[in-house]
Amino acid sequence: MDRRTFVQTTGAVGAVGLTGLAGCLGDDNGDNGDDFPSESLTWMIPWGEGGGTDTYARQMAPLMEDPLDQSIEIDNREGAGSMLGSEWLVQQDPDGYTFGTVNPPGWSFTWRAQDVDAWEPEDLEPIAYSGVFGYTLIVNDDAAEDAGGIDDFESLRDAYADDEISGFGYQGAGSDSHLTTLLLREEYDLDYDSAVPYDGGGPTMEAVIGGEVAAGFATNTSAVAAEESGEATAIVNLMDIDLDHVFPDIDPITDYGDSLAWITEFYQVQVAPPETPEEEREVLMDAIQEATEHEETQEWEEETGNIVEFGDMDDAADQYVGSVEEIESQVDESIGGFDEFQRLVEEEEDEEE
Incomplete structure (x- = not known):
């Protein structure tokens, strides 16, 4: 099964579970109501400026500001192969004012390879996805x-x-x-x-x-x-x-x-901190959809060849819920597993010294 088939068929139950959980929590945590958003928002990018993820965000953010009626600040938090920024996002308040982009399956691979145990990819709440690169x-x-x-x-x-x-x-x-x-x-x-x-x-x-x-x-x-x-x-x-x-x-x-698409093609998935209510995420999702369909974005896509593609909240969850298990299978098949990957990394480090 190729990766594109996998992401469409895996995690459907997880997506429902995440959305349902967020909806239940909305009554307790979502105090923004119809006024959301009433102040500026932060879009965390777990990579430095000038890369693909950052470029997409800087194209989309100004076009989201009009439907949201608020400004969006891009916050680059690079390091540890996107894990530093992702961990920061997990720790933010679940009020909808802070969200970020992750890039499964590469993001899922890095989480597994670095043996992160403080949080799991599924802890983050899905919003939408906006492109493929x-x-x-x-x-x-x-x-x-x-x-x-x-x-x-x-x-x-x-x-x-x-x-x-x-x-x-x-x-x-x-x-x-x-x-x-x-x-x-x-x-x-x-x-x-x-x-x-x-x-x-x-x-x-x-x-x-x-x-x-x-x-x-x-x-x-x-x-x-x-x-x-x-x-x-x-x-x-x-x-x-x-x-x-x-x-x-x-x-x-x-x-x-052989094809390397399973580890070299990524989705631009927007996610929110754990327990961010569904109501606030839907507002962000709608703004992302408007930005992806805006004529300026369509012109940008044609001029640059960047692939703009909107996916809703459930589609976004499909890209990363359960993706670690698929990555483990692919790494086993391609290189003999994560232990072998770590061995090769250590061997490379020894050669560099």
């Missing part, structure tokens, strides 16, 4: 030129093997991006000399643009900005989603092995 590989143009040209995965692989380029950037130690980096080495023969973790797509993109590393991860969203800089080029699509309309010459990783 995923990973590409970008290369620094100067490094590519010095190596005699790098324009696809094969030439990238050859450049590393021949020590013509150095450094590979990924998005967060212990994260889904880290696992994908290891899979590229173990299963796709990407023999990079060193792998460097950064806190999200924005910092990783900047590291490639600046030549700090020769190549690395970008979301398809931030890869557009990388190309617009004139310093880097998107060369490999790690998703199954076709990006030819944005990057006409991009090389699909499926030409070199």
Whole structure:
């Protein structure tokens, strides 16, 4: 079963349970009533500025302010592969004024890989989802030129093997991006000399643009900005989603092995702190829907190739309720389980020392 089928069929019972629980709690905790929202809101992004998640939020937030009649502040809380921001969100008041974005299944993977025990993904309450995005590989143009040209995965692989380029950037130690980096080495023969973790797509993109590393991860969203800089080029699509309309010459990783979509395609899922009443979440959901359907967002989607897609509260829950179990199964099949992932991480750390 592929991931898209999975997210449509898993967690339906959990979604009902979450929504029902929030509805029951609304009488006790939801004192906002018809006046919600009556003050500004905070949208937490668990990654740094400039990455895919941040870019989507900054497109959507101004268009949500009109239906909400309140301003929205973007609060970037990067670190630990999105876990620091997620943990912060879990601890906020359940009044609807603070919400955030998570990106399952990568978010679910990172939670499991880091053995987080203070909270669980299902603790957060679903609001909506607003888009789909995923990973590409970008290369620094100067490094590519010095190596005699790098324009696809094969030439990238050859450049590393021949020590013509150095450094590979990924998005967060212990994260889904880290696992994908290891899979590229173990299963796709990407023999990079060193792998460097950064806190999200924005910092990783900047590291490639600046030549700090020769190549690395970008979301398809931030890869557009990388190309617009004139310093880097998107060369490999790690998703199954076709990006030819944005990057006409991009090389699909499926030409070199099995699909990686289960760990490289993500949903932009908006969630609220535990016990946030359904009434307040519905107000936010409606504003998100209006923003996704706004003509400015539709034009942005066409110009950038970013995939805007609205899903309601139940659809949002379907993306992450039960997703940890699916991730465990996929990791078992692809790399031998989370213990093997941790072994490879430790082995890599030893090589770096």
